[in-house]
Amino acid sequence: MAVEVLWWLFAFLIVGTAIGVVTARTVIHSALFLLASLGGVAAMYVLLLVEFLALVQILIYGGAVAVLVLLALMLTRQAAGGEPVSLNGPQAPFAALAGIALAAVLVGAVVASSWPAAAADGPVDVPFEQISEALFEDFGATFILVSILLLVAAVGAIILARQEDAD
């Protein structure tokens, strides 16, 4: 019972803060709403008993991605208290289109997939040993490929960002 109440609480939190991301007047508020939304997703993982995934969500999305967004904002935009920057440019309708298309795909996938009729067992916790075995032994080659991709992306980002120093 308590779990259901908490589920609805976090569901509203995720949706509410997600709306906040889009409607906030300043980028800083958007980033903070994004952080809250991702935190809500982590709480959902805890309710589903996948604690490892919840902690990874907090570590990667909460601790790293959102903080990087905030740091980039700090370095590029003006501080709070200045004039609010207009966030909606001519790209707004296309962004809306992309969002609606993604939502359509997701809703379509949810409707089309055949769910097990009765989830009587409930969620089970997957031990992280099992996750790491799958990640490093069964899909080891994929893992290495993904890490090379990330490395290339990081090096490329540095080259792009440091271009003004070259000349």
Place this chain on the structure above:
Amino acid sequence: MEFGDPFFGNSYIDAIIRLNIVVLVMTLVVIYLTYGERKVLGRIQQRIGPNRTGPGGLLQGFADALKLLSKEDLRPRNADRWVFELAPFAAFVPIFVILVTLPFAENWGVRNLSLGLFFVFSILGLNIVGILMAGLGSGSKYALLGGVRAAAQMISYEIPLVISLLAVAMLAGTFNLNEIVLLQETRPYIIVQPLAFVIFFTAMLAELHRAPFDIPVAESEVSGGYFIEYSGMRWSLFQLAEYTAMWAFSIFAAVVFLGGWAWPMGTEWGWGWQLFLTIAKSFALIFSMMWIRGTVVRLRIDQLMNFCWKGLIEISFALLLVNGFFLYYGWPEEVLALVQWAATIIFIGFIYTRGVRRSRANEYIGTYRNPEAATP
């Protein structure tokens, strides 16, 4: 009695009561840490420190707390209202959540999480958010500068911190803090992994903004950094977060590296001795932090970043690799300890020789009048 068994009523009430005990202890510890820090620093700087309020100044912390509570809570006009007002809470909550999983003695703690170690360092990542909020929301250039510095420093030093912890988790084969402590019954991990401890301690100082890494809160450069605009209650929340973090980190380091409650004689002499061991080890670490603050000068920001990205990260990755080799081939732990000690001595010796090298700054004094000569 097992760790998870509810001691007070059902499990929800049990969790709340345990949390309350931890919070009360935390508040007392923080009040006396501020007093202790002033006394220790006073001693190092040949002063007396607080000695007027109560016998030996022992009530100074309570007087300070009362003063802070009664001060006016100011907010600059151009501050971003909600970001500014919520920032102290965002800074404090992650630190507080860490206390949930720390084992103070056998079966003494709020909750025994199977992913305890991982829990601690993933929650630590959120620590930056409050500081960034304070820096962004204050509407002040000093706060913004302090926030940017803090964020850059904390993101960088999180990597060696996490990797040095992973080195220990590899050896232990578990993330559960209680099991890690139990595995250290015969020898604490600092004997097997001294290099990991040195890296962890350095990164910990940086994460806590303690000297010599107190660049984000440097009074002489950014006049207090991200909490410059705060006063009264909210400022004291930042202070509370800082000292609680110091205490929580010290207990965490004591648990992971110094044997926590299990070494020496922890399982034989009962819980009183275990509690004493944890507290004594954490206070020894806190004292060494204060000692460093009193004796080591502050680094520059470029030195700080260079030290992390060009020194600590490479060494910590090498440490992880060496540990992996030893574990995969099943080589004896004594050899691993020897290799690590040798590496630690070389590492510290290298830092020492760099540190005592005669500064070449004298050659540049006055050269700002003559820009051509200044380029080295």
